[in-house]
Amino acid sequence: MITSPARTVRAPPHGRHGCGTAVPYRSEVRIAEREVTRKPRRDAELNRRRIVATARAAFAADGLDLPMREIARRAGLGIATVHRHFPARSDLVAAAxxxxxxxxxxxxxxxxxxxxxxxxxxxxxxxxxxxxxxxxxxxxxxxxxxxxxxxxxxxxxxxxxxxxxxxxxxxxxxxxxxxxxxxxxxxxxxxxxxxxxxxxxxxxxxxxxxxxxxxxxxxxx
Incomplete structure (x- = not known):
């Protein structure tokens, strides 16, 4: 039985496919994933701050009976967003x-x-x-x-x-x-x-x- 001499197969350069298409390094992928995760968190934190600031001003001026929907309107957010952060009025009052x-x-x-x-x-x-x-x-x-x-x-x-x-x-x-x-x-x-x-x-x-x-x-x- 005749065998062919062993061939050395060169691996594509690090971070690239054999066709030359760039592939992100694992560290780059992890960084990108973290950035994608951070953005919703940042947005959520900004929304929370906006809701509390709006509620504080609204409660201070108009009393604690102001409807949650009105606070959402003044904050420029949907009522669902407000309830996601503060399920009950008492939660929002406590934060304010x-x-x-x-x-x-x-x-x-x-x-x-x-x-x-x-x-x-x-x-x-x-x-x-x-x-x-x-x-x-x-x-x-x-x-x-x-x-x-x-x-x-x-x-x-x-x-x-x-x-x-x-x-x-x-x-x-x-x-x-x-x-x-x-x-x-x-x-x-x-x-x-x-x-x-x-x-x-x-x-x-x-x-x-x-x-x-x-x-x-x-x-x-």
Missing amino acids: LAEHVAQCRADMRAALAEPDPWRALSGAVRGFAEHRVQDRGLNEALFGAHPAAAAFADDRWAQARALEELVARARRTGAVRPDVTVEDVRVCLAAIASYRSAHSATGLRRLVDLLLTGLSASVVR
């Missing part, structure tokens, strides 16, 4: 409240970092009032009996402790009247929270000015 609370925490951190005790305390009070004007619906939910507010009890406690520190600093440095207590400041905040007026922004800021004047030690009496 979480962002609102995060902003309140940031405001209080800024107040605690302010070296001037009076500016720190008065800034915190004014910031509370601005949230009252701009985030009416969310504030009412946070400080009321809304079920979603229960998740933020620790945050409210931390804010209360921070307020005590601001008042204590202001008293130690003589920035407020010597008889001012943290309870007095809480009464001021309660007055701000309960304020009702057709001209809420202007009237509320006037009320804040009067309250701060009553707390300040620099007023000539």
Whole structure:
């Protein structure tokens, strides 16, 4: 039996078929697959952020009873997309409240970092009032009996402790009247929270000015 001499078969260059057509490297395929996967995830995250931002503004201005379909319309998305991210209204309310609370925490951190005790305390009070004007619906939910507010009890406690520190600093440095207590400041905040007026922004800021004047030690009496 006659056998043919063994032939050496050359493999096509790495990444190419024998016909010369380029074939993606495995690493390139994996990268492409990751990019395809990332895009829907990025889109979903952007949609979620848009929904929460829209809901926060809508709830703040119009209250928590605004229909989910209206929030979807304002966000420029379909109602199915909104429900995919937030199956229940309570889920969306909780997400909007979480962002609102995060902003309140940031405001209080800024107040605690302010070296001037009076500016720190008065800034915190004014910031509370601005949230009252701009985030009416969310504030009412946070400080009321809304079920979603229960998740933020620790945050409210931390804010209360921070307020005590601001008042204590202001008293130690003589920035407020010597008889001012943290309870007095809480009464001021309660007055701000309960304020009702057709001209809420202007009237509320006037009320804040009067309250701060009553707390300040620099007023000539």
